[in-house]
Amino acid sequence: MQFNLLGKFLAEYSEFRMTPIVGNEIILKGNLNRQLHHENFGTINIFYSLLIHIPFDYPEKLPIIYESKAAIQPTPSNHINPDGSFCLGSPLRLKILLKKNPDFKFFFENCVLPYLYAVTINIQKGGGFPFGELEHGTAGLILDFKEFFRLKDSLQVYQMLKILSSKRKLANRMICPCGCKQRVTRCKYFQHILQMRRLFTRVEWNEQLQQF
Incomplete structure (x- = not known):
């Protein structure tokens, strides 16, 4: 440190x-x-x-x-x-x-x-936190990931985290998490994946995956 x-x-x-x-x-x-x-x-x-x-x-x-x-x-x-x-x-x-x-x-x-x-x-x-609250536990994490990744359900979130935590050569052959049923490199959502790769390393994304 x-x-x-x-x-x-x-x-x-x-x-x-x-x-x-x-x-x-x-x-x-x-x-x-x-x-x-x-x-x-x-x-x-x-x-x-x-x-x-x-x-x-x-x-x-x-x-x-x-x-x-x-x-x-x-x-x-x-x-x-x-x-x-x-x-x-x-x-x-x-x-x-x-x-x-x-x-x-x-x-x-x-x-x-x-x-x-x-x-x-x-x-x-009383009455809860004044700034709004995230749900507790896994439900809250999934909700946050869905919003951040712009995805609709927990399976898509899991697939996205698998892509981000895998080696690029392998990840680029995976099916896009957006639901288009194409490889990630053939979908416009791939640009969002590239942004996420710049944000965290593969190891850091794997840490996020382990929370599921």
Whole structure:
């Protein structure tokens, strides 16, 4: 990991400290006491004790974040994963965000703070997250992939991920996932496949495939 990716975050959020390194990750610990504002939903105060696990191979691997004082109940409505970590969105969207800017301060302010704002509103007022919500589990992932790939069903998504995670010579002989029943290279959808290949490596797409 490039430690300079943490520099801006630690300078801006001085309440966080790095714990002694054990294993293959960096753990940041701190009490976040801030005022957050949204133009449509107003200003709120938050206070959470956070544990931030950043793998050494960040940004290739996503950070994992926990609230350590049980201030956020581990219920589906609060978007807490089974392991107690925050569900910050689909891995696909998070990885795309990190491709845009891998600096951890950017990730924290565009993923973690919006989550904390939304979950606090949900805790205080109920009614779900104010920004909209992705379905939990595989159903949510498939829905996100369908939208991102511009496909209609889960089998098409699976075929698309198989193409993107296979060697190009083999993948280019596969049937296009759009439903045209032609090889991918003979369909106009192939241009979309080429765009996806530029976005992530074959190995990274295989990681997405393994989530199914």
